[in-house]
Amino acid sequence: MSAIASFLTLVLHLALMLAAAPLVLGLTKRIKARMVGRIGPPVMQPWRDLARMVRKQPVVADGTSFVFRAAPFVNLAAIVAAATLVPSFALGMASAPMADLLVIAGLLALGRAALALAAMDTGTAFGGIGASREMMFSVFAEPAFFLVVFTLALLAGTTNLDAVASLITTGALGLRISMALALVATLIVALVECSRIPVDNPATHLELTMVHEAMVLEYSGRYLALIEFASALKLLVWMSLIGVIFAPFGIAPRDGDGANLAPWLWAVGLAAWAIKIGLMSVGLSALETTRAKLRVFRVPEMLGMALLLGLLAAIFLFVSQGFA
Amino acid sequence: MNGLALPVLALIVAVLIAVGPVVSVMRPKFAGWGSFAMCAIGAVAVMAYLIAGAPPQLLSVPFGLAGQPSVLALDGVSGLFLLVLMMAGTAASAASLDDQGHPLPTAPAFPVFLGGMALTLLAGDAFALVAGFELMSLASFTLVVTNHRDAGVRAAGLLYLGMAGFAALCLIAALALLAAHGMSFAAIRAHPPEGLRAMAVLALVVVGVGSKAGLVPLHIWLPPAHAAAPGHASAMMSGAMTKVALYVIIRLVFDLSGPAQPIWWSLPLLAMGLASAILGALRANIETDVKSILACSTVENVGLITIGLGLAMAARAADLSVLASLALGAALLHICAHAIFKTLLFLSAGAIQHGTGTRMLARLGGLVQRMPITASAMLLGAACLAGLPPSAGFASEWMLFQSVLGAVRLGGIGPQILVCVLAAGLALATALAASAAVRLVGVALLGRPRSQLAATAHEAGPPVRWALLLLALVIVMIGLFPAAVLGLADPALRILTNTSLNTHVGVLTVSPAIRFPGYVPLGVAALLALAAIGIAAVLRARAVAGHRAGPAWDCGFGASPTWLPFGDPLTQYSGGGFAQPLRRVLGGPLLSATTTLDMPQPGDTRPAVYTETAQDPSELYIFAPLANVRATVSGLADRMQFLTVRQILTVMVTALVVFMALVALMEQL
Numbered sequence: 001m002s003a004i005a006s007f008l009t010l011v012l013h014l015a016l017m018l019a020a021a022p023l024v025l026g027l028t029k030r031i032k033a034r035m036v037g038r039i040g041p042p043v044m045q046p047w048r049d050l051a052r053m054v055r056k057q058p059v060v061a062d063g064t065s066f067v068f069r070a071a072p073f074v075n076l077a078a079i080v081a082a083a084t085l086v087p088s089f090a091l092g093m094a095s096a097p098m099a100d101l102l103v104i105a106g107l108l109a110l111g112r113a114a115l116a117l118a119a120m121d122t123g124t125a126f127g128g129i130g131a132s133r134e135m136m137f138s139v140f141a142e143p144a145f146f147l148v149v150f151t152l153a154l155l156a157g158t159t160n161l162d163a164v165a166s167l168i169t170t171g172a173l174g175l176r177i178s179m180a181l182a183l184v185a186t187l188i189v190a191l192v193e194c195s196r197i198p199v200d201n202p203a204t205h206l207e208l209t210m211v212h213e214a215m216v217l218e219y220s221g222r223y224l225a226l227i228e229f230a231s232a233l234k235l236l237v238w239m240s241l242i243g244v245i246f247a248p249f250g251i252a253p254r255d256g257d258g259a260n261l262a263p264w265l266w267a268v269g270l271a272a273w274a275i276k277i278g279l280m281s282v283g284l285s286a287l288e289t290t291r292a293k294l295r296v297f298r299v300p301e302m303l304g305m306a307l308l309l310g311l312l313a314a315i316f317l318f319v320s321q322g323f324a
Numbered sequence: 325m326n327g328l329a330l331p332v333l334a335l336i337v338a339v340l341i342a343v344g345p346v347v348s349v350m351r352p353k354f355a356g357w358g359s360f361a362m363c364a365i366g367a368v369a370v371m372a373y374l375i376a377g378a379p380p381q382l383l384s385v386p387f388g389l390a391g392q393p394s395v396l397a398l399d400g401v402s403g404l405f406l407l408v409l410m411m412a413g414t415a416a417s418a419a420s421l422d423d424q425g426h427p428l429p430t431a432p433a434f435p436v437f438l439g440g441m442a443l444t445l446l447a448g449d450a451f452a453l454v455a456g457f458e459l460m461s462l463a464s465f466t467l468v469v470t471n472h473r474d475a476g477v478r479a480a481g482l483l484y485l486g487m488a489g490f491a492a493l494c495l496i497a498a499l500a501l502l503a504a505h506g507m508s509f510a511a512i513r514a515h516p517p518e519g520l521r522a523m524a525v526l527a528l529v530v531v532g533v534g535s536k537a538g539l540v541p542l543h544i545w546l547p548p549a550h551a552a553a554p555g556h557a558s559a560m561m562s563g564a565m566t567k568v569a570l571y572v573i574i575r576l577v578f579d580l581s582g583p584a585q586p587i588w589w590s591l592p593l594l595a596m597g598l599a600s601a602i603l604g605a606l607r608a609n610i611e612t613d614v615k616s617i618l619a620c621s622t623v624e625n626v627g628l629i630t631i632g633l634g635l636a637m638a639a640r641a642a643d644l645s646v647l648a649s650l651a652l653g654a655a656l657l658h659i660c661a662h663a664i665f666k667t668l669l670f671l672s673a674g675a676i677q678h679g680t681g682t683r684m685l686a687r688l689g690g691l692v693q694r695m696p697i698t699a700s701a702m703l704l705g706a707a708c709l710a711g712l713p714p715s716a717g718f719a720s721e722w723m724l725f726q727s728v729l730g731a732v733r734l735g736g737i738g739p740q741i742l743v744c745v746l747a748a749g750l751a752l753a754t755a756l757a758a759s760a761a762v763r764l765v766g767v768a769l770l771g772r773p774r775s776q777l778a779a780t781a782h783e784a785g786p787p788v789r790w791a792l793l794l795l796a797l798v799i800v801m802i803g804l805f806p807a808a809v810l811g812l813a814d815p816a817l818r819i820l821t822n823t824s825l826n827t828h829v830g831v832l833t834v835s836p837a838i839r840f841p842g843y844v845p846l847g848v849a850a851l852l853a854l855a856a857i858g859i860a861a862v863l864r865a866r867a868v869a870g871h872r873a874g875p876a877w878d879c880g881f882g883a884s885p886t887w888l889p890f891g892d893p894l895t896q897y898s899g900g901g902f903a904q905p906l907r908r909v910l911g912g913p914l915l916s917a918t919t920t921l922d923m924p925q926p927g928d929t930r931p932a933v934y935t936e937t938a939q940d941p942s943e944l945y946i947f948a949p950l951a952n953v954r955a956t957v958s959g960l961a962d963r964m965q966f967l968t969v970r971q972i973l974t975v976m977v978t979a980l981v982v983f984m985a986l987v988a989l990m991e992q993l
Contacts, residue, residue, distance in 0.1 A: 054867045061876035063772050065692040067703075069871075077855035084851060095851075097841035102722055103848060106713040113712060113762055120766025120897070123690070124878040128897020131766060135759035136905040139752065146725070146751035150744065153729050158840035218876055222867040226859065300909045311744055318732075318740045 002258030006094040009252075009259040010084070013093055016270075017083045017240070021233040022046035024277055028235075031285040046232060050225045058221025064121050071118030072219065072226035078111035079230045079237065087165060088240045089269035092254030096162035101149045104161065104241070105142065108193060111230065112138060119215035130214030133296055137192050137199070137211070140303035145189045147310025148182045152245065154317050161244070162254070169248045176320075181313035183246045188306040190238040192299065195231070197288040199299050202231075211296075236277070243276040329373035330381040330398040330446075333406065336362045337442045341459065344435025352427035359417035359435050366442070367410035371812075374403050378815035388451050395508050397448030400815025401579070405445050405571045407812065408660050411798060412563045412667040413438050415791040416556040419671050422678075422785035428554060430470045437463035437560065441568045449508040450499040457495060457572065461488040461536075464565060467557035468549050480548035487535055487545040494532020495572070498525050502580055509580060516582030526585075529576045530592050537569035538623045539630060540599040541942035547611065550619035551683070555674015558615060562622045563667035567659050570629060578637065578820050587641040587734070593634030594742075598749045600627030603940070605756035606910055609763060610903050610917070610938055614673045614683045617764050618666065621709055624757055625662045628724060629655045631750065635727050636821065642734050645823040650836055651727035653825050656813040658720035661802050665708040665716060668795040672702040675784035675792075676768065680777045685899030687775040688768040694781040699769045701792040706765045708799060710758035714849040716803035719834070721754055722843050723806075726836040759906065767899045774896070804845050807834055900936065911938055 026043035033040025060069065085099040085107075093099075116134055119127035149159055155178075156164040192199045195212035202213070210217075216227050244251065250272025252265040260266075294302065340362055348355035378400040388394035398406075420434060440459030447453035465488060469481035501524055505515045517525050535542035550558045577589070604623030611617045632655030639648035675698045676691060677683050692699040708717035728750060731743045773779035784792075802809055807829045818824050828835055828842075835842025881895065911917030917938040924930050967975065 054863070057868045058871045059874045060871045062873055063690065063693075063876075065770065067692065067770055073856050073859055076859055077852050080855040080859070081848065081851040084855075098844045098847045098851070100722075100841075100843055102725060103713055103843060106711070106718055106722075107848075107852075109710070109758060110712045113707075113710060113758060116762045117766055117770060120762070120902075121692075121770040122876050122878075123771035123896045124876050124881070125895045125897060126879060127771075128766075128901060131762065132897065132902045132905055135762050135902075136909065139755045139759055139906060139910075142755035142758075143748045143751035147744070147748055150729060150747045154732060158837055159726070159729070160840050160842075163840050217879065221871070222863055225867075226863075296905070297908065307748065311748060314744045314747075315741060318737050318744075 002092075002256060003094070005255075005261040006092055006096070006258035008261070009090045010093040010095055013088050013090065014080075014084055017088060017233065017236060018080075020277070021083075021236045022050060022229065024236050024239070024281060025232040027278070028281045028285050028288075031282055032289055035285055035289045046228070050229055053220075053225035053228070054222050056221040058219070058223050060223075061122050061124075061218045063123055064218075068118050068121040068218075069223070071114040071121075072223045072230070074114035075111040076226045076230040076233075078107045078114070079233050082107040082111075083233055083237050083240075085161065086237050086240045087162065087244050087251065089273040090252035090254075090259050090266065091162055091165055091169070092259035093162075094258075096160075096254075099161040101152065101159045101161050101164070102146075105145055105149070108234070108237075109138065109142070111234070115212075115215050115227070119217075122218045124218065126210070126214040126217045130211055130217070133211045134215060137299055137303065140300050140307065141189045141192045144185050144303055144306035144310050147307065147314060148186050148189070151178055151182050151310065151313040151317060154314065154321075161241075165244045165248050165251070166254055168245065169251060169253055176317075178313040178316045178320075179246065181309045181316065183242070185306040185309040185313065186242055186246070188302060188309075190242060191287075192303060194235045194238055196235075196284065198291045198294045198302075201293050239277050239280045240273070242280070243273065247276055249276075327381065329369050329403075330383045330396060332369045333366055333398065333442065333446060334383055334385065334396055336366045337439045337446060340435040340439030340442065344439065345432035348427070348432035348435065352431060355427075355431060355435065356417055356421040356423075359420070359438060360414060362435075363410045363413035363417055363438065367407060367414055370403055370407045370410060373398070374400070374407060374812045374815065378403050382448060388449075389507075392451075392507070394452045394455075395448035396446045396452060397509060398446060400813075400817075400819050401574065402445045402571070404656060404660070404813050404816050405567060406442065408567060408663040409438075409441055409445065409564045412560060412663050412795075415667055415671065415795045416559045416563075418791040418794070419559070419674065419788045420556040421787040424785075428470055430466050433463040433466035434557060437467060437557070441560075441564055444568050445571055447509075450503045450512070451507055453572070453575075454492075454496055454499060457568075458492055460565060460568065461492065464553070464557070464561055467561075468553045470554050470557070471552070474552075476548070477552040480545070480552040483545045484549040487542065490542075491532045491536045491569075494528040494535075498528035498532065498576060501525050501528070502576070509575075512580045513582070516580070516584065522581060522585065525581060526577060526589055526592070529573055530596065533569050533572045533576070534596060534630075537566045537573065537630075538600070538604075538626045539596045540603050540623070540627070541596075541946055543600065543604070543623045544940060544943055544947055546623060547607070547616045547619040550622065550670075551613055551615035555671055555677065558619075559667045559670035559674065562619060562670055563663045566622060566626050567663050570626065570633075570659065573630075574633065574820070578633075583640060583822075585637075585641060587638050589641065590634040590638035593630050593637060594746065597627045597630030597632075597634055598746060598753075600624065600630065601753035602627075602749055602756070603914065605753045605760060606906070606914055607938075607940065608760035609756060609906050610911060610915065612685050612899050614676060614685065614688070614764065614768055615670070617685075617760060618669050618673055621757060621760060622662075622666060624753055625658065625666070628721070628750070628753065629658050629662070631655075631746065632658065632724050632727065635731050638731065638734055639727075640821055644730075644733060645821055646828070647727060647730045647733070648821040649817045649823040649825050650723065650730060650828070652817055652821055653810050653813060654720055654723035654727050656816060657723060657802075657806055657809055660809050660813075661708060661716035661720050661799065664795055664799045664802065665705045668701055668792060668799060669705040669709070671788060671791055671795070672698045672705065672784075675788050676702075676781075678788075679781040679784060682775070682777050685764075685767045688773075688778045689771045689775075689896070690769075690773040690778055691781055692769045694779075695783045697789050697792065698784050701796050702769060703765055704796050704799065706761040708803070710761035711754045712758070714803055714845045714852070716799050716806070719803060719806035719843065719845055721750075723834060723836075725750060726842075730836060756906075763899060763902045767897070767902060771896055774898070804849060806843075806845060810834065907936070907938070914941070915939060916941070916944065 030040040116131035119131040200211040252269035380399040383396040384393045443456030538546040608620035635651035708715045711717040915938040922933040
């Protein structure tokens with residue numbers, strides 16, 4: 001029974017994530033437009049763009065290899081796999097035993113490497129600049145995120161996301177300074193990973209400010225649709241990840257080995273997830289309308305701050321708890 | 325059947341060392357096939373031995389110091405290393421067959437090199453260990469100087485010989501300290517070293533043998549030497565020889581020095597491991613020669629393995645036996661994975677050098693079009709290098725990170741903060757390695773050719789392709805079934821930590837804590853495959869099929885002009901350009917990297933010159949001062965040459981008098 005419930009939860013979760021990813025992007029764009037006094041495109045616009053791009057025949061740059069054509073698939077597959085592992089409205093999904101935080105980080109790294117290689121495959125200056133900068137950011141973002149994982153694993157005794165979230169939902173940990181520091185570090189890493197302002201501007205096409213956009217410059221048609229969809233999904237994965245770790249309010253708790261099939265818990269979980277994602281979209285929009293983009297070489301400094309916060313989070317934990 | 329493993333392996337060693345060079349000289353064609361057959365038989369024998377549970381075996385052979393037989397021994401630890409060596413050796417021997425009918429002048433050294441490594445692993449006493457180690461060093465030196473007409477190769481060979489001599493001195497001194505009660509390992513185990521003697525052993529082994537493994541600060545020789553040797557030889561040097569050195573460290577420090585060593589013994593290993601991991605990975609981002617990049621990444625990976633060894637040592641000293649076996653398991657898994665994928669990468673690099681005639685990133689590019697098989701193999705190896713799931717590199721790095729997490733239980737707040745720094749450093753090293761892997765593949769294999777050499781490259785011959793295929797299969801298997809490798813490593817874990825990981829390793833999973841699920845590589849691979857199939861199915865139903873080809877958009881640059889035969893490679897990112905951001909952020913503090921731009925005044929027609937320099941800190945702080953001391957001493961000694969006859973006579977008589985006075989004084993004491 002619980003196996004069926006876990007599987008049902010997983011299917012619903014995945015369908016929800018895939019359907020909602022472009023909507024969250026649309027919502028963010030709309031809120032941003034409202035904040036600067038425009039009406040903005042409808043929330044459905046990203047879906048419409050995707051549908052249109054899928055109907056167009058792509059142009060593939062001369063001299064590119066199979067890597068260029070395979071990279072959008074690898075990138076999206078890696079992010080869909082990560083989306084399968086990060087819980088949204090309920091814990092104890094069928095994918096929970098595999099939902100290791102390091103694996104999730106590894107899958108996101110796989111997607112990034114695929115895009116960077118595709119960018120190098122075009123043999124253009126923009127592909128190179130994008131790939132080089134993206135890999136430089138990741139060199140600093142990954143240690144910061146690993147330290148956050150380290151802190152969480154110290155609290156929970158495992159790097160399994162479902163187990164970490166279960167422990168935090170039961171309230172056994174209480175409020176901690178470490179968690180606050182880890183939250184800030186994660187937010188910075190998430191902004192970098194999702195290529196948002198102040199690191200990268202998703203709306204820009206001014207050459208010298210591009211990082212992620214420079215990498216995917218040569219894509220068109222269905223390949224571009226896959227990449228756009230992947231970056232929307234990546235944003236939602238990071239929002240869900242932050243939600244489930246740092247604000248697991250209302251999420252349907254697990255029931256023994258599997259998911260809970262109680263309808264009211266699902267309703268509460270869904271509502272809570274929608275509210276969390278909505279609030280994060282507002283927050284992201286506010287940040288993006290009030291901040292300017294940083295210079296590229298200021299980004300490592302910002303990530304160094306995240307690294308320091310991650311280190312402090314772990315040290316605070318040692319001081320307060322004294323594992324031995 | 326099982327008792328046969330050691331005699332068979334001893335016979336293989338004897339054939340490789342004694343018959344191999346003779347056949348290489350008389351019938352060069354058979355030598356490669358012979359090494360291939362020997363390694364393949366050895367791999368099967370060791371595999372059968374490990375599957376049967378690896379009962380320890382001893383064999384006395386009538387060679388050695390006068391009047392004493394030598395002892396060969398086989399147990400779980402040496403068995404696992406032999407398996408890795410034989411597998412890598414099989415592939416490298418197969419690749420050596422691709423010599424276009426012109427055998428290398430140093431070909432006879434290759435079987436001796438393989439045999440020397442196997443002898444080191446099979447050694448059951450101090451003499452056999454030193455003999456094997458030195459045979460391995462000398463044979464590999466011969467292979468390094470294959471192209472000795474090149475001054476760079478000669479310099480690399482000289483540096484390598486010097487470092488090998490240093491390693492030998494340290495190893496012999498360490499064994500002399502250990503073998504006070506007899507040469508055999510059994511006798512050494514019965515009398516483990518204590519106090520100052522134990523500290524001296526640790527220092528000699530970690531510094532001397534560590535230099536052979538490529539541990540910072542004595543890693544300087546490794547990138548040039550590994551780059552200078554021919555493809556299959558450098559594959560064995562990077563893939564297998566560094567592992568043999570690690571085996572000697574494990575054997576001498578873990579096994580023979582006894583389990584009763586204090587916890588601080590792990591500190592030198594952890595510190596050197598972390599420094600190697602970060603410095604190696606950073607240098608791999610900056611080097612411009614394909615083989616140097618791979619060699620620097622070997623330094624990084626040896627660092628990761630050494631961190632695992634250090635953690636295992638600390639945990640064993642603190643009686644946390646499960647943590648010890650987890651950390652050691654991570655190290656052994658990474659040893660297996662790295663040996664295979666680094667052999668794969670070096671063989672592909674050899675194929676690139678063969679197919680294009682160059683190893684410089686600045687002249688490569690677009691090889692995936694002309695050498696699809698080599699490029700695909702290299703892509704797979706680079707995924708392991710970058711530690712991307714579900715590759716073999718990810719599995720071992722995941723386990724290593726889990727053991728770092730477990731290490732917080734080792735002690736008070738001081739050690740815990742150190743562990744935290746270790747975790748951050750580990751993540752930094754793996755992220756740097758990922759960046760280096762993307763740079764290597766992106767610049768050398770993808771994009772447009774940067775020179776005529778790359779544009780006219782040819783694919784590797786069939787032997788190399790088969791070797792690459794074999795290694796690719798093995799590395800995919802290790803990635804998907806790391807639990808099976810840990811099963812083979814279980815006898816070694818039981819010998820070194822007295823604990824088995826059996827309860828933590830399922831058929832498909834590895835988990836550090838029994839209460840919680842762990843890493844499921846096959847599940848991750850299946851998830852990725854399902855997602856990719858799903859995406860393809862959706863696109864098939866909805867999207868327009870096919871695509872049009874056109875020039876790259878490149879923000880309006882358009883197609884390359886036709887009068888440039890290779891397009892305009894200068895607008896394409898180069899290896900140096902790709903490395904520039906990291907160089908600027910990390911290279912300054914860690915590698916004293918400098919860039920100078922010499923811009924001519926307006927109207928001046930000379931070209932602008934942009935120079936980049938970077939120097940390894942150990943070159944700056946250890947080798948340069950050493951070279952200074954040597955120059956000073958030889959300058960002083962040089963004056964002797966210009967003395968007159970009378971002065972020389974005076975010096976000689978004075979020296980004689982002083983010497984005799986000293987002897988007389990010693991007699992009195």
